Amino acid sequence: MSWSWDHFMRFLFSEYMLNGVWTTIWLATLAMLIGCTLGVIIAFMKMSRNIAVRTFANTYIWLWRGTPLLVQMVIIYTVLPKVGLKLGVIESAIIALSLHEAAYFAEIVRSGILSVNKGQDDASRALGMTWAQRMRYVIVPQATRIVIPPLGNQFNLMIKTTSLASVISMEELFRRTQQLAQIEFKVLEAYMCAACWYLLMTTIWGQIQKMLEAHYDRPFGPVADAADPKSGKPLGDAAAQV
Amino acid sequence: MEKPATSPRSGRTLGPPIVICDKVVKQFGSNVVLREVSLTVRQGEVVVIAGRSGSGKSTLLRCIDHLETIEGGTINACGHLMGYRVDRLGRRTELPDRKVARQRRDMGMVFQSFNLFPHLNVLHNITLAPVRISGEEAAEAERHARELLDKVGLPDKADAYPSQLSGGQQQRVAIARALAMRPRVMLFDEPTSALDPEMISEVLDVMIGLSDGGMTMIVVTHEMGFARAAADRVLLMHGGEIVEDAPPDAFFDAPESEHTRLFLSKIL
Ligand SMILES: Nc1ncnc2c1ncn2[C@@H]1O[C@H](COP(=O)(O)OP(=O)(O)OP(=O)(O)O)[C@@H](O)[C@H]1O
Ligand SMILES: [Mg+2]
Numbered sequence: 035m036s037w038s039w040d041h042f043m044r045f046l047f048s049e050y051m052l053n054g055v056w057t058t059i060w061l062a063t064l065a066m067l068i069g070c071t072l073g074v075i076i077a078f079m080k081m082s083r084n085i086a087v088r089t090f091a092n093t094y095i096w097l098w099r100g101t102p103l104l105v106q107m108v109i110i111y112t113v114l115p116k117v118g119l120k121l122g123v124i125e126s127a128i129i130a131l132s133l134h135e136a137a138y139f140a141e142i143v144r145s146g147i148l149s150v151n152k153g154q155d156d157a158s159r160a161l162g163m164t165w166a167q168r169m170r171y172v173i174v175p176q177a178t179r180i181v182i183p184p185l186g187n188q189f190n191l192m193i194k195t196t197s198l199a200s201v202i203s204m205e206e207l208f209r210r211t212q213q214l215a216q217i218e219f220k221v222l223e224a225y226m227c228a229a230c231w232y233l234l235m236t237t238i239w240g241q242i243q244k245m246l247e248a249h250y251d252r253p254f255g256p257v258a259d260a261a262d263p264k265s266g267k268p269l270g271d272a273a274a275q276v
Numbered sequence: 277m278e279k280p281a282t283s284p285r286s287g288r289t290l291g292p293p294i295v296i297c298d299k300v301v302k303q304f305g306s307n308v309v310l311r312e313v314s315l316t317v318r319q320g321e322v323v324v325i326a327g328r329s330g331s332g333k334s335t336l337l338r339c340i341d342h343l344e345t346i347e348g349g350t351i352n353a354c355g356h357l358m359g360y361r362v363d364r365l366g367r368r369t370e371l372p373d374r375k376v377a378r379q380r381r382d383m384g385m386v387f388q389s390f391n392l393f394p395h396l397n398v399l400h401n402i403t404l405a406p407v408r409i410s411g412e413e414a415a416e417a418e419r420h421a422r423e424l425l426d427k428v429g430l431p432d433k434a435d436a437y438p439s440q441l442s443g444g445q446q447q448r449v450a451i452a453r454a455l456a457m458r459p460r461v462m463l464f465d466e467p468t469s470a471l472d473p474e475m476i477s478e479v480l481d482v483m484i485g486l487s488d489g490g491m492t493m494i495v496v497t498h499e500m501g502f503a504r505a506a507a508d509r510v511l512l513m514h515g516g517e518i519v520e521d522a523p524p525d526a527f528f529d530a531p532e533s534e535h536t537r538l539f540l541s542k543i544l
């Protein structure tokens with residue numbers, strides 16, 4: 035079995051594979067969007083005063099983080115139809131990836147919110163803000179900066195994790211690679227193609243992430259170089275002492 | 277029982293009681309931090325609270341603004357029974373967040389650590405609550421904010437961010453931010469303790485100006501110069517109780533409590 039550049043190049047730009055790349059991109063993006071939205075909701079549920087709501091959130095996070103995504107995916111695709119919930123491949127993949135992401139993102143959001151200085155909450159309460167006003171005008175704008183870097187990492191993971199959807203025959207990049215490899219018996223060429231495409235996607239995302247982080251890592255305010263840009267924590271009281 | 281309507285110290289005319297703490301009990305777990313504290317502050321009065329670390333000064337202020345729940349007693353401030361509803365049988369239930377938020381709008385609070393909003397510039401720090409919470413017109417709120425910045429001596433800092441200000445400047449902005457809600461009572465929790473010595477007086481001057489303007493103030497501080505200059509009464513807290521409550525002259529020159537004598541001997 036010798037390496038064939040010819041096959042490699044043909045695979046790399048074949049429409050079949052490009053479609054798989056595209057599927058991976060929108061699957062990851064969609065799952066991320068839904069997952070993050072649900073994650074925010076679960077994070078707030080976990081911080082609720084109501085014990086039933088809190089317990090639900092805790093249980094959710096426990097279950098989804100405590101079992102492999104592969105297992106979750108197969109259960110959603112094969113078991114749920116047996117209890118009357120009929121889902122297609124695409125729906126199952128989106129649901130499994132979103133629900134999985136939500137559990138992780140909920141913890142990220144929660145720790146972001148908890149890491150905002152408690153004095154901020156005191157000050158906004160003393161000004162007469164309700165919980166919703168404090169969150170909206172004071173806490174969330176500050177927590178966003180803390181959440182951005184891990185959010186970027188989650189999307190990097192998500193791009194690669196979509197490959198697991200191949201087990202329920204989702205036609206994304208990994209499954210198409212498997213099929214190409216089988217049809218032409220050029221296993222190495224096909225998988226090297228897949229590696230290249232995944233690498234390209236994560237690299238491009240990495241650049242976007244860098245820009246986002248640079249943007250959110252500045253101290254608040256127009257004069258970025260007033261505080262130490264290396265410290266990474268130019269916010270609030272830390273900056274007050276500079 | 278009726279106290280004089282004029283402060284013997286400052287000659288200020290005092291109005292009716294505006295903050296009334298009645299046998300307030302506060303516990304953190306089994307740690308009793310306030311032991312049936314009673315305190316009446318009249319409109320226009322300036323009350324300084326001193327006491328050593330852990331004596332419950334901050335806790336008392338926070339309870340007045342209902343930033344902490346209380347286990348016993350009642351707090352009346354600006355006409356509100358702070359934080360609770362009492363039914364006919366005398367049972368207390370805590371008010372929902374929304375209602376407490378409304379009550380707090382009549383009081384302003386200034387913290388040791390300033391707690392300015394780092395993501396907003398000075399102007400927006402000041403106008404956030406009036407515009408978003410009281411529904412004030414943006415233009416009017418800005419006009420008021422600039423007037424307050426003048427008053428605290430920072431007319432040219434409207435566009436600066438908190439991270440660009442010194443501690444003394446940040447604390448003066450924090451005072452302006454609290455005043456923007458037009459509070460009837462101002463609570464100060466060690467407003468100068470986090471400041472470098474050379475910045476303390478710029479903040480104290482603003483506070484003295486406020487008291488001259490007739491603001492009702494409860495001030496936790498170790499700045500005894502401020503107490504002498506501006507206070508109508510000075511209180512000493514010890515172990516969760518108010519052990520001394522006297523006009524400044526009496527407080528400094530003829531304290532009744534052993535604890536006050538000890539406190540003064542250490543601080544002066
Ligand atoms: N959130 C809290 N949880 C548990 N205990 C607390 C809490 N806040 C205060 N305490 C305790 O209550 C007591 C009084 O604290 P408080 O902060 O009111 O004292 P203080 O007089 O303001 O002291 P300082 O001069 O150090 O500010 C202390 O024993 C403190 O440990
Ligand atoms: Mg204190």
